[in-house]
Amino acid sequence: MTKIILIFVFFSIIMAAFLIFIDLFVGIPFSKSINNVRNPFWVMDVGELSILVILIMISVAIPIKYYFKLFTKKKN
Numbered sequence: 001m002t003k004i005i006l007i008f009v010f011f012s013i014i015m016a017a018f019l020i021f022i023d024l025f026v027g028i029p030f031s032k033s034i035n036n037v038r039n040p041f042w043v044m045d046v047g048e049l050s051i052l053v054i055l056i057m058i059s060v061a062i063p064i065k066y067y068f069k070l071f072t073k074k075k076n
Contacts, residue, residue: 001063 016037023033041049 019037020030020033023036024030028036041052044052
């Protein structure tokens, strides 16, 4: 589980750096680029936010289901 979290953090940092680089390449100032990376949810519509919430719920529910199933197998 720790490896997965570390990979997720690593890819998040790489993607944020890539987004900042693209913004700087286009001509957006660095402070505005950092603000865009830190606060992407300000520009989302209701539909996009609902999809984000559903994806977060799925990503939380699957490990909980797995550990619950593993816990019930250990009891039996």
